[in-house]
Amino acid sequence: MEYMSFWTLLQKGRRHLFGLVLPYKAKILVIGEGDGRFVAYAHKLRPDLDWIIIESSGKMIAEAKKRIQSRKISYLQADFLNFEDRDGTCFDAVFCPYFFSCLAQENFEKAMFSISKILKSGGILRMVDFRDPRSMDGIGQFLQSCVLKVLYLFFRKTAQLEANRLPKFDMLYEASFTLSKIPNDEYPAPFLIISTWTKK
Numbered sequence: 001m002e003y004m005s006f007w008t009l010l011q012k013g014r015r016h017l018f019g020l021v022l023p024y025k026a027k028i029l030v031i032g033e034g035d036g037r038f039v040a041y042a043h044k045l046r047p048d049l050d051w052i053i054i055e056s057s058g059k060m061i062a063e064a065k066k067r068i069q070s071r072k073i074s075y076l077q078a079d080f081l082n083f084e085d086r087d088g089t090c091f092d093a094v095f096c097p098y099f100f101s102c103l104a105q106e107n108f109e110k111a112m113f114s115i116s117k118i119l120k121s122g123g124i125l126r127m128v129d130f131r132d133p134r135s136m137d138g139i140g141q142f143l144q145s146c147v148l149k150v151l152y153l154f155f156r157k158t159a160q161l162e163a164n165r166l167p168k169f170d171m172l173y174e175a176s177f178t179l180s181k182i183p184n185d186e187y188p189a190p191f192l193i194i195s196t197w198t199k200k
């Protein structure tokens with residue numbers, strides 16, 4: 001039962017998210033890392049990578065530091081929507097584990113634009129999040145809508161979450177931004193989606 005639980009499946013999503021070939025000593029950004037479960041897993045597999053973690057909650061950063069600390073991992077408490085990379089750092093990859101679902105559509109687009117500026121040419125943006133019920137059908141669509149309604153209600157009450165529905169992840173960014181979406185979305189669990197974009 002535990003094996004199939006919601007939380008176990010979320011962790012399965014984080015593990016799938018990292019399934020990618022990255023150059024040796026690549027520079028990686030994680031946005032909205034929370035309590036460190038994604039980076040703890042990924043750093044174990046690839047200790048050569050340099051990680052920058054941007055997370056707006058000091059409490060979450062403290063939890064993440066308890067889970068994983070390394071000279072290869074820098075934690076930065078900041079709101080990514082106001083983040084300016086003064087060093088002009090170019091990242092090989094940006095990962096967003098369950099981050100975009102926290103954002104209203106307008107801020108999702110703002111975040112995509114900022115990511116497109118800080119990725120290297122050929123760099124990768126990868127996200128794992130909840131599947132949009134509008135992309136599902138039948139009973140799956142109904143169940144996903146119910147789960148998301150409950151989750152958004154819960155997080156609005158407990159964490160003053162700004163969003164009340166998923167942003168449209170599938171919008172075409174190629175015209176306005178320099179990111180192009182790779183068509184093959186992945187589904188690590190029926191209610192999760194992993195999408196990948198590359199910087200032109």
Ligand SMILES: C[S@@+](CC[C@H](N)C(=O)[O-])C[C@H]1O[C@@H](n2cnc3c(N)ncnc32)[C@H](O)[C@@H]1O
Nearest residue numbers: 032033034055056057060079080081097098102
């Ligand atoms: C749904 S949680 C996901 C946490 C974690 N990545 C996971 O896999 O469980 C979203 C995280 O994004 C952080 N966050 C929300 N808005 C943010 C922003 N504008 N800038 C940086 N972090 C943000 C929240 O504090 C929270 O830890």
